[in-house]
Amino acid sequence: MEVRPNAILQGGSTVPDEERVRFVEDTQDTFKLFLGNRYEHYRPTGTTRTHQDGSDLLVFEWMYRTYVAE
Numbered sequence: 130m131e132v133r134p135n136a137i138l139q140g141g142s143t144v145p146d147e148e149r150v151r152f153v154e155d156t157q158d159t160f161k162l163f164l165g166n167r168y169e170h171y172r173p174t175g176t177t178r179t180h181q182d183g184s185d186l187l188v189f190e191w192m193y194r195t196y197v198a199e
Contacts, residue, residue: 132152133152133184134150134151134152134180134184134186135152135153135156135184135186135187136150136151136152136153136156136160136173136186136187136188136189137149137150137151137178137180137186137187137188137189138150138151138160138162138169138171138189138191139171139174139188139189139190139191140171140190140191141169141171141191141194143164143169144162144164144169144191148162148164150180150186153187153189156173156187157173158173159171159172159173159192160172160173160189166196166197167194167195167196167197168194168195168196168197169191169194170191170192170193170194170195171189171190171191171192172189172190172192173187173188173189174187174188174189174190175187176188
């Protein structure tokens with residue numbers, strides 16, 4: 130079964146562009162993106178944006194970053 134992207138991550142200046150369009154399982158809750166030694170936290174906004182392929186993606190807005198304890 131193919132999992133199609135349903136969300137776009139907005140904000141968070143250190144997040145690579147290729148990580149921004151993705152599938153988010155629970156679109157009602159905060160999403161945590163693991164990148165190296167940190168998590169970027171995003172919240173759903175309730176708005177959508179049309180992607181270049183014509184699909185509507187839910188916009189998640191960057192909130193803050195946390196680091197993994199070493």
